Amino acid sequence: MLTSIRCVAIAAIATLATSQVALAAIHFEGFEDPGWAPGGASWNNFSGGSIQRVASGGGIAGVASASGSAHAEIYDLQVGADVFGDPSLGARSPYTQFGGYSSSFGSGFTASLAVYLDPAAWTDGQGFDYSVAVNNQSGVHLRDFIFHVGKDGGDLKVNASNNTDLAFNAFKLNTENAGDFSTVTGPGWYSLEHAFYNVGGFLTVDFNLLDAGGTLLHSITRTTSDSIATTVGGNRYGYMAYNNIEGLAIDNTSLSANGGVIPEATAAVVWVGLSLVGGLRFRQRGSVKTA
Structure with missing residues (x-):
C-alpha cells in the first residue's frame, strides 16, 4: 500500500513540477x-540616472557579466x-x-532581474529600491511591489514592501515583514524575482x-485584496x-x-508528497504580509 502511495505522490509531484517550470x-x-541602446519597450533612461551596455569585465564595476x-x-x-521634497541621489533612475x-x-x-551585489564595496546608507508594478484591467497603474536593497549596520540587507521613499530608508530594510530580511554575505550576481499569482x-x-x-535564498510573500x-x-x-x-x-x-515559482498552496501539496516518498523536509519560505 505504501509503495502505491509513493508512486501516486511521485507522479503528482512530476506533474506539478512540469506545469510550474514550463x-x-x-x-x-x-x-x-552590440548596438543596444536605451529606449523603446526595454530599458530607458530617467531623470535620476542613465543606463549603458558594457562588455563583460568592463564598465565602472569591472565585473564579469551574469551570462554572455x-x-x-x-x-x-x-x-x-x-x-517629500528632500534631495536624493539616483531617485527615479x-x-x-x-x-x-x-x-x-x-x-x-x-519578472526577474540579475543584479551584482558586493557587501564589501558598499558603505552604510548605500543601496537601491527596485519595483515591479502591476496594472489594472484598463491598463492603468494599480500597485508597486518593491525590493529594498541596502547596507545598514555593516550588513547588506534585502527586504520588500509596497512603498518607496525614493531614497535610502533603513527603517524599511530592518522592520518590514516583521524584520524578515535577508543578509547578503558575499559578492556576486543575485536575482530579484517577483512572482505574481492567484490565491x-x-x-x-x-x-x-x-x-x-x-x-532560492529567501522569500517574502505579500497578499492583497485585489481581485x-x-x-x-x-x-x-x-x-x-x-x-x-x-x-x-x-x-x-x-x-x-x-509564474516562475510554486505558490504556497501548491508547495503544500508537494510537501505532503515529499514526506510520503522520503521524509524530506520542506523549508519555510518566508513571511506573509498584507499589502
Whole structure:
C-alpha cells in the first residue's frame, strides 16, 4: 500500500513540477546586442540616472557579466527631489517596460532581474529600491511591489514592501515583514524575482532572492485584496525607484507567463508528497504580509 502511495505522490509531484517550470517567455534582455541602446519597450533612461551596455569585465564595476559577453550598468546618477521634497541621489533612475505594458493577468507572470551585489564595496546608507508594478484591467497603474536593497549596520540587507521613499530608508530594510530580511554575505550576481499569482481569487506576490546558480535564498510573500477576476491586469514597469550605487551592474531582465515559482498552496501539496516518498523536509519560505 505504501509503495502505491509513493508512486501516486511521485507522479503528482512530476506533474506539478512540469506545469510550474514550463514558462512562456514574454520578454528577455541580456544586453548581448552590440548596438543596444536605451529606449523603446526595454530599458530607458530617467531623470535620476542613465543606463549603458558594457562588455563583460568592463564598465565602472569591472565585473564579469551574469551570462554572455555583456551586461548593463546604471551610472551618471543625478540628485533630484523625492516625493517629500528632500534631495536624493539616483531617485527615479532607469526603468524597463518588459517589452510592453499589459492589461491581462492570464495565469500570472514572473519578472526577474540579475543584479551584482558586493557587501564589501558598499558603505552604510548605500543601496537601491527596485519595483515591479502591476496594472489594472484598463491598463492603468494599480500597485508597486518593491525590493529594498541596502547596507545598514555593516550588513547588506534585502527586504520588500509596497512603498518607496525614493531614497535610502533603513527603517524599511530592518522592520518590514516583521524584520524578515535577508543578509547578503558575499559578492556576486543575485536575482530579484517577483512572482505574481492567484490565491483564492486575489493577487499574491512572492519576492524571491536567488543566487547565481538559481538557488532560492529567501522569500517574502505579500497578499492583497485585489481581485484577479475584476481588477488585476498584467505587468507594468520594472523601475529603479532610486539607486545611489554608481555603476550598479544589472543583467538578464526577463518576464515570463504562468509564474516562475510554486505558490504556497501548491508547495503544500508537494510537501505532503515529499514526506510520503522520503521524509524530506520542506523549508519555510518566508513571511506573509498584507499589502
